[in-house]
Amino acid sequence: MILPWLILIPFIGGLLCWYGERFGTTLPRWIALLSMLLLFGLGLWLWATGDFTLAPAPGVAPQWASEFQVPWIERFGITIHLALDGLSMLMVVLTGLLGVLSVLCSWNEIQHRIGFFHLNLMWILGGVVGVFLAVDLFLFFFFWEMMLVPMYFLIALWGHSGSEGKTRINAATKFFIYTQASGLVMLVAILGLVLVNYSQTGVLTFNYADLLKVELAPRTEYLLMLGFFIAFAVKFPVVPLHSWLPDAHAQAPTAGSVDLAGILLKTAAYGMLRFSLPLFPNASAEFAPIVMWLGVFAIVYGALLSFAQTDIKRLVAYSSVSHMGFVLIAIYSGSQIALQGAVVQMVAHGLSAAALFILCGQLYERLHTRDMRQMGGIWARMPYLPAVSLFFAAAALGLPGTGNFVGEFLILIGSFQYVPWIAVLATSGLVLGSVYSLIMIHRAYFGPAKDDSPLAGLRPRELGMVLGLAVLLVLLGIYPQPVLDTSAASMHGVQQWFGTAFTQFASAR
């Protein structure tokens, strides 16, 4: 019974925030913080008590660490079916953590319509948790689309209008249209899959476990897989479909960027691991080389564009494209080690990107610009923030001792066995990563100062957030075992599905 509460807490909390605005401007913040802490705490408790050796695997009915099912729309055999395994557990905990942080980082930034802001923030997180828990395809799609609306409002109403006539409303609309249109393609694919199942068994169902058993003709499987892939690729983002991301990030408020980079991008990777690969293993194996090359391209392209940015948030946004390229390669490499690396990379990137966006937000609150040409020399002007930024820049470039290193290392070593050339080329991302990370530090914090007046130092709340993230990132870098253990069974299942198809396909070729 605890799973629906993971979704309901943010939704109810959000409504309370909206209502609480009548009684003062700080009350919504506290309500939001408490509900996020509750979500995070529940997540941790579930993590501590759950048995994560249970995960779906081929050949047997999916087993879950925890499950919840009630009927919903009987006409189509749709149920509210939630389930938890190691992968979703990690993602839910990450969501809870970043939820707490995004409330904290908006504490000063958001001063207007506070109740409505927190309503939107909470509903995004509720929708994301729903995506991570749903194992009914209709329910999954429902949450997938539903979280767009509050995100749209977050960017459109509380965002920053950038330079060059790029308004926040355009950025928000672009984000919405990209995801909504690609989502509809996925809906068509979902319905196609369901109706194929219906024609075979005579049962209309959207249940994950039942749909895993569908026998698909190769051509159909490939088309349906493409339908899912397009939706996930837009959210991921895979390079030709990425152009909404820098705009959305640049215009979004800090909390929006934190959620977008930290967890919304992960929903796409999660969707591939949970749905794309297990449902369509053969087509995915056939498609894998293309995807992995797209991943390599994303790594290099993201890194190069990141280097060329002058807007600090766009720089971090493009670096996300580059980092997620590694995850994409890992997912489609068919290697258990690389898949485990992808999970670590997702968590580590969630933490480091969130921290970098929080730091950008703090910088923006002090300088009122995100343009790095207007910065320079900040190292001398304020304590702590530049040093912490340096740490996270180092983490982003994959310095050993941080979680990012573990993730990228596992991905590269895992995929090298299967696709050596791609792994070799992907390694260039690490080099380019150092270039753009260091150039960011150099441009923003060193060099000649535009102004010598000292800037306000970090408040304990602000320092606490980033230091906490730094500690977590180092912990993940030094001792990633708990994360690896939690996701091991889930990744093993995915590997079995995909690996079999992958080897068959490779030998046939």
Added chain:
Amino acid sequence: MEFTTQHLIALLPLLVTCATAVVVMLGIAWRRNHTLTYVLSVLGLNLALLSIIPALGAAPLAVTEMVQVDRYACFYTALILIATLACVTLAHAYLGEHDDGKGYPGNREELYLLTLLAAAGGILLVSAQNLAGLFIGLELLSVPVYGMVAYAFFNKRSLEAGIKYMVLSAAGSAFLLFGMALLYADAGTLNFTGIGTQLAANGLPSAMAQLGLGMMLVGLAFKLSLVPFHLWTPDVYEGAPAPVAAFLATASKVAVFAVLLRLFQISPVANEGLLNLVLSAIAIASILIGNLLALIQSNLKRLLGYSSIAHFGYLLIAVIASKGLAVEAIGVYLATYTLTSLGAFGVITLMSTPYSGRDADALYEYRGLFWRRPYLTAVLTVMMLSLAGIPLTAGFIGKFYVIAAGVESGQWWLLAALIVGSAIGVYYYLRVMVAMFLVEPNLHRHDAPMRWAQRAGGIMLLCVAVLAFVLGVYPQPLLDLVQHAGLAFAG
């Protein structure tokens, strides 16, 4: 044939609506009183709505050659009556009170009379099983609407819209009649079932029959404002008083669509070969052109007009699919679309209430509405999301159904058009939505009255919004209802 009580019971909704029209007319002749007329109309419509229950008991029953009362007809009758009730309630708010000297300057009462007559036409139309019944119903539906559109005749736009609608609608009717004549010449019967068997017997329909069906399609497409017969829509939507536009967008279109579906379901040959191709082209053109032209509108009523063109394009996908889920999908989609349109036009009506020369339909008048009228904004936000088909709203369920019907019959091109159309549509729906939340500019205030929520219109609107939300979260009751309202095939 012999008339029994059963027949009368089956016809009860139609009879009650007509009787209400007569009573209202006599009431106006006896004493002109706005509220009295309104109360009489609402009472009559509610009675008609209740009388569907006994009519359901008698269904399915063929009453005369022309009318077939079955569950399908009852479902759409209910939909039309509910939409009419909502429009009448909105009209009551719109035409306003006399006391403060403001408000509508002309006679108010006749609008109710016209609305009731049009509703009667709609009811006849959805139960028609014969070309003659179709034509009578359609004209009874359309002719009062001419008057309704031009009801604010001292406003140039309203008058212009009325005349435009009359001319084009009459042209549409002429096409329809010619088509019917050709079809009759070929099939030798006016009965839908008879036409179906006759056409099927010959294998491929003859050229004359195809031409006839094509011309009928043109006539109906005029009424449904499908591309390329859509040119009147934005002007008429803009010019018509807001409650009338609501009626035009809901009751009128639902009735015409229901009869189109019945015709195509009973004589499926009508939906094969060349005609299928034509229908597909119309659907794709409606979706794309409707959505694209809506992009550049700065007037909310015109925008809704173009969006309704696109929505009927989506609906055509289910008509073309025609098997399996299609009839159900259309029922669900029409129900959710009616709900959503009523909500959207309802907000415009309340914004323009009481009547003051022109309706509050320019987009800039909605800027910052959230900070003045939060509830009204919430209603319109839900409606925009529902029109865009976003989860948690009724519109999503409708769109889901249409996509399901399309996938089931493998209409990939049409689905591609739907996806592209939705992506375009999202842009303008979001534009309306976000405008309401922007910071309030220093514009003159053209607001709904403060007490709007206490009025019947406001309460109804809130109900519509809540219903749109509830059906989006838990659609099962609606789906059950529609599932039982399927078409029973005569043979």
